[in-house]
Amino acid sequence: MPRGSTGDIYTKRDFVLSYVESREQPEWVAYTLSADALDLPSGKRPRHFSSDPSIRSGSAVDDDYRGSGYSRGHMVPSRDMSWDGASQLETFQFSNICPQLIPYNGGVWRELEEATRYWVRRHGELAIVSGALFTGRADEIGRNRVDVPSAFYKVILDQHAGESIAFLIPHAVQEDHLRTFAMSVDELEKRVDLDFWAELLGESEQSKIESGYDLSHWPIDENRYQKRIKDWNHR
Secondary structure: OOEOOOOEEEEOOOOEEEEEOOOOEEEEEEEEEEHHHHOOOOOOOOOOOEOOOOOOOOOOOHHHHOOOOEEEEEOOOHHHHOOOHHHHHHHOEHHHEEEEEHHHHOOHHHHHHHHHHHHHHHHOEEEEEEEEEOOOOOOEEOOOOEEOOOEEEEEEEEOOOOEEEEEEEEOOOOOOOHHHHEEOHHHHHHHHOOEOOOOOOOHHHHHHHOOOOOHHHOOOOHHHHHHHHHOHHHO
């Protein structure tokens, strides 16, 4: 898990998260995903979101989002845990959810999630951290005053190949190519004040891997990008 967290740490069946009570959402989620897991039969997608009884201070609830104009944005995608019914149910708890604009959640965030699964299949297994960034005074929704993030990020590590990349995407409908939002892990760490791979990599490995990124290791599907621009952004 990342170091430098400000929230309370909770361990789920197949992912870990840091929950920030004052914002009523996860600061980050972290997990490892393998191609073998993605190849397992998928269970039926849950129909309902729920509060998380394990959150000691109490999590956000469905009424906080209802009628707010924001969708319930998964930080661990449901599809990433569809191979295990209990884990998939945990992705529908509000400890894994942040407010996202509907065309953002179904647009650029969806594209990045699908690209990540493609990279998992390409490289075999990846470590993944997703989270929210807040700058300035945040808008709030619901009785529990859930903060609306100003941006979201995803950090991905192929430990076997010694390659890592980060994406930081402002919380707005995006027309730009996904590569526009790519950056080194070092750069994102400065923005969010976290140390992402401290528990997986030694200091020398971190210095080498986190200082830059190679887009050729993370190919982006042009057809998926065009589909976002022409279709997903307008739903």
